[in-house]
Amino acid sequence: MLKTTLGQWRMFRAVVEHGGFSQAGDAIxxxxxxxxxxxxxxxxxxxxKLLRVQGRRVRLTEAGELMLRRANYLLDEAAKLEAVATGLGAGTETQLKIAVDEVFPQELLYKVxxxxxxxxPLLRIELMETVLSGARELLESARVDIAISxxxxxNGFNEELCNIEFLAVAHPSHALHQQEHALxxxxxxxxxxIVVRDSANDHRKDEGWLGANQRWTVSHMRTSIDMISKGFGYAWLPTPGIAGQLRQETLRALPLEQGGKRTARLFLSFADGDRLxxxxxxxxxxxxxxxxxxxxAEDLIR
Structure with a gap:
């Protein structure tokens, strides 16, 4: 059985914070x-001994300083525990799991x-970054609550969230930019x-590949952007993700006769709205x- 109570620790902390027993009494x-x-x-x-009296002030002993640090942690955790219980009573979830396709604009996601x-503030957010079928697979297997895919x-709710523009790009020094005709x-x-691999474990899709004689397949969009910015290949990349490279001219749009820009829809999906x-x-x-x-792309490079 514990020898002390949270109430005692609260009053001890109040004495330290307010400088005396009388002041602490007024405060709490x-x-x-x-x-x-x-x-x-x-x-x-x-x-x-936790406290000593010096004149009209109450001071911490050396042991009191150590115990106060521990008490602060204990009391803060107790406050969090009560807040979680209050949230649960009000129907607030404690964790939110989200799967997001890597083409979705990161800065926008961070702000959300x-x-x-x-x-x-007590919500724990788990973010899973996916490619192609990955987000849908995670949602279908109930490993996430919401998917952007x-x-x-x-079977569930789908809402067209936005359109993502893709631009065919390569480094300005790439051989494709040295051609004197439209490509x-x-x-x-x-x-x-450079192709980004579908992150799903089952039923992977192989979209966007043109049957190039040489193909590098990577697992993350950021790797693809880095490779192409260094001149190792070409790809269609999401324009929100390459704004900096377009401005710095480490990437440049390929002069294609047609198909230089593509648009992909992203969907907001969840299985059951009543459970959210x-x-x-x-x-x-x-x-x-x-x-x-x-x-x-025009907005980003202005």
Whole structure:
């Protein structure tokens, strides 16, 4: 059985914070004698002296300083525990799992997550970054609550969230930029294409590959962007993800006769709206609002 109580630790901390028993009593609405008795019982139970009186001020002993640090952690955790219980009573979830395709604009996503966390500070958010079928697979297997995916959920809610523009690009020094004519898909086939692998475990898709003679397949969009920015190949990349490279001219749009720009739809999906809590609904609302006007390639390089 514990020798001390949270109430005693609260009163001990109040004495330290306010500089005396009388001041602590005024701050937490307890009598001076009650607080003095609680701290004395605390010291007796522990067998150590926590406070010493210097003039009109109460000071911590060396042992008291150590115990106060521990007490602060204990009391803060207790406050969090009570907040979680309050949230559960109000129907607020404690965790939110989201799968997001890597082509979705990162800066926009970060702002959405920050807004949600500011409103639900005890919420734990788990973000899973996916490619192609990956987000849908995670949602279908109930490993996430919400998915942002280029593929619709077969059984559940799907809403067209936004269109993502893709631009065929290569480094300015790449051989494809040295051609004196508009490029065709046949021109591209003789050069290395960088392809991002579908992150799903089952039923993977192989989209966007043109049958290039040489193909490098990577697992992350950021790896593809880095490779192409260094001149190792070409690809269609999401324009929101390459804004900096376009401005710095480490990437340049390929002069294709047709198909230099592509558009892909992203869907907001979840299995059952009735099972989503307030934090999930806040995430969805903020996501819809911020996804209304995404920049184009022209906007990004101005």
């Amino acid at each position: 609405h307890k009598s001076q004698s009650t607080i003095h008795h609680a701290v004395q019982k605390l010291e007796d139970a522990l067998g150590i 997550l920050d807004t949600v966390s500011s409103q639900f 280029p593929l619709e959920l077969s 065709t898909f046949e021109d591209l086939k003789s050069h290395r294409q 809590g307030p934090a999930a609904r806040t995430f969805i609302g903020e996501l819809r609002y911020r996804s209304q006007h995404l920049p184009t």
